[in-house]
Amino acid sequence: MSVPRTVLICHASDAFDREGLAAWLASFTELAGIVVIEETREQRRARVKRELRRVGWLRFGDVVAMRIYQRLVLARRDRQWARGALQAMKDRYGSTPDVPTVTIASINDDVAIAFMRSAAPDIVIARCKQLMKRKAIGLARIGCFVMHPGICPEYRNAHGCFWALAERDLDKVGMTLLKIDAGVDTGPVYGHYSVDVDERNESHVVIQYRAVLDNLDEVAERLIDIANGSARPIDTRSRESAVWGQPWLTRYLRWKRAARMLNP
Template identity: 25%
Template sequence: MKTVYLLHDTWNHYCKADWIAAHFPIDSFVIIKRTRPWWGKYLFLRVRRLGLLKVLDEVLFRVYWLSCNGLRDHILTRNLMKKLESDLPKNYKRPQSYRIYDINSREAETLLTNLAPDVCLLTIHRILEERILSIPKLGMLVFHPGITPEYRGPHSAFWATLNNEFWGIGWSLLRAEKGIDTGGVLGQASAANVDPLRQSHIFMQHQSHVEGLPHVVQILRELEIGEKPFVSGEGRVSTNYTHPGITDYFRLRRLLKRLRVDHHASQAQV
């Protein structure tokens, strides 16, 4: 089964992709430079779609988080990725890599058509156009750091924590469709080694991905021998979340404060 891994040109993406390639035969990496439009255009389009107050709310949270927690997230994530790197075989050699700017470009379409993959594994943010989606016969498989369909969209761990639904912190492997994190789910699980009362949503999503890596390898092996892994979505509620804002974060802080008090009280009774 010819398998191509699509990833962004980001250090933590390489760590996860290398781990997968060391445990399953990945034919090539396609590295995508573009993650979103130029920031000015991106914000302008979001204001038109969501309104100025909502976008301002999001920007304030992003500025606050990067200023106050960005370094801590980076250090914790770097340590987590080092553990992945230490698990690579000494003779591991990265698959042949191709670089493109935009996954929806004609350049990308030509490249993927020439590579002729049976399946593509993705850890990218962009919504794919139909002419790209249809290239691999077994589909484009999105490795999403969250439980779908309940927690589609970005920052699933944030929203699952805010909703006090810690089971929503996890990973899903789903077949990409036109929407955001829609499509049939091939496998998923809640993260076992996270602590929502102490860890950030950023770190928990990376931890969820790391826990899901061996399961993704197993699903690829099942596809290779003709099996059709599937997780039923019957009776489940599909929700697409967006980027959190500073007001959402204030709500999260109040919830976590209450949960920590309850946790300490229960510990004291033991």
């Protein structure tokens, strides 16, 4: 089979994806384009309102406290790690490839749809927080896939690694290669990938990025198997399924306290 054509969807603010994963994809597929999402202020406000409706004012304060703590205490070290990880990917896979790129606010708008249709991808890798509608999902010949930060179906939504750590469910800290359907991380699972966790010294953000970084070779092999038709999804029908929300500061501090007790 010929090398599969791919499109990467990522956020403008995430160089790990926009530069590093783009170089990785180009190393074993024909990267046909990159869709860069630059959300508007209105979209960010709408996400805040959805979370507020979901958890209520009291728990939302816990979410906001976590964001503030992350910005004031964790962000500097996380950025330092991200710079090193990006450089390691560039050293291994080369610089960011020069491919057609479009910047949009919504992955489901007409410009994004037209761009992906013209790229004619076999596989789309979606590294975005936005849910794709059926019209976008259906543009890839083989399918759209996410490298989900968490083990599905137990830890669905965007912060699965955090909640597995907070729940002390350490066997479920990792990443899932999942084919997108119309639900929230409910599609066929094509791989579960683990990560060696340094709970005491690493933030949940670093751990969930490492769940991707440390498994790139295995994911590349799996994607090629999917492209040539030899891969089959994992049967997860008998397993529990749960959707988790934004990280809470109270649960973060409880997690770190438990990690210190386990590794004094």
